[in-house]
Amino acid sequence: MGQQIAQTLSDRHGFSVDAVAHMLQAVYNGNGSMAQFSHPEFGGSGQWMSGGMMMLGDMFNQNLKYRVSALCEDCARSIAENQNGTQSGVFQSQSQSGGSNYQDQTSGSHGGQNDLFAPDPRSNWWPQELGSPTASGSQNQTRYAYFANERRLAVATGDDVWVYDTLQHNIGGFSQQQSGDGSITFTSQFGTVSLATLPVVSRNGVPVPPPQTVPEPAPIPEPVQQPFYNEPAPNIAPAQQPAPSQNQPESAPANPSQNPASSDVFETIDRLGNLLDKGYITQEEFNQKKSNLLDRI
Structure with a gap:
């Protein structure tokens, strides 16, 4: 019946x-004589x-x-014609500025029965083990239910239902950004x-494990700077020669008379002297050959 009335009034106005x-609910909450509403098609908040x-x-x-x-x-006329019960309980309406945002929040429960408003098929969308919410409501396409005793908050976005751990928070209200993310x-x-x-407790009834902490990567060591090819080589001391053994006698300086080559030179000079005496060579030739031979020693 409520859907039929909403459709009829939608076509009419x-x-x-x-x-x-939204307006039907607001007028109903005001017992048919007043309404506090907030909807973008009504210019935002109003009374x-x-x-x-x-x-x-x-x-x-x-x-x-x-x-x-x-x-x-x-x-108000449609509610009066179809109402067969009275409403009790507490209803809280919160409105956000900006013209494009509205939020309804209910706390407690409604007594009585009203045929105009059929049960919302999306009611009790939260996990049933949480019990009855302390407060529930919706804003744009997001629904929420707060369970103070269980320290849990259920949020429905589309077909996904997320359950959060409220920790030490005593939640008193919600809001959603209309721009950005x-x-x-x-x-x-x-x-x-x-x-x-x-912290997220579950998603669509499936427990969500806590995020694992990723260890920080080990620092990358600085590369060792290699010397350029034209840098001078390090000054390395030459290897020391082994000291001569005490049992090994040191070599004596060479004696020209003991050199075999020296003996051949002197013998050659003697033969040249014999040739000079016999007149085979001149004195000048002897002196020249002698000088060349002595240079070899």
């Missing part, structure tokens, strides 16, 4: 079914009260104000903290 369902009071984030858009006011009146942050007694800092 020109808003999407998602936006109409409506039966009797003509309407406040929009886009305050100068009179056409949009008229359309949203008419939608709220029809939502769309990262999720939460607030606790320690301030604003990124969701990426929490």
Whole structure:
């Protein structure tokens, strides 16, 4: 029935079914007489009260104000016609500035029964062993459920359900970046903290082991600088000659008279002297040959 009413009002007022369902829930939370809402199709955050009071984030858009006011009146009329129970419990609505972000958060439980709002088929999407959440909600395409006693936080993005260990954090709210990487942050007694800092416990029911620390690589030793080819060779002392043995006599200086070559020279000079005496050679020739022979010694 709720889907049929949302579709009918969507066709009538020109808003999407998602936006109409959001307004139906807001008017229902205000017991059909008021609503606090936050949706990009409604100009961001706004308030409506039966009797003509309407406040929009886009305050100068009179056409949009008229359309949203008419939608709220029809939502209140549809709720009154189909309501067969009363609502109890606590509902908290949180809105983010920027016009393109909205977030609904519920805490506690709703009593009574209302045929207008069928159970959400995505309800109880978190692991059932965690029990009932302390708070649950959604923002854009992300759903979350916080379990304070179990110190666990379940986050659904698309078809994946991640469960985080909340450590010492007492979570009180969530937000998601609308630009950049769309990262999720939460607030606790320690301030604003990124969701990426929490350890992942499981993904789609499968435990996720803690990340292993990778040892740092050993430092690479500096290369030894080799000498250039034109560098002078190191000064190496020449090898010392072995000292002469004491038992080995030192060699005496050479005696020309004991040299065999000297004996041949003197014999040749004697023969030349005989030739000179016999007149075979002249004195000049003798002196020249003698000088050459003596040079050989």
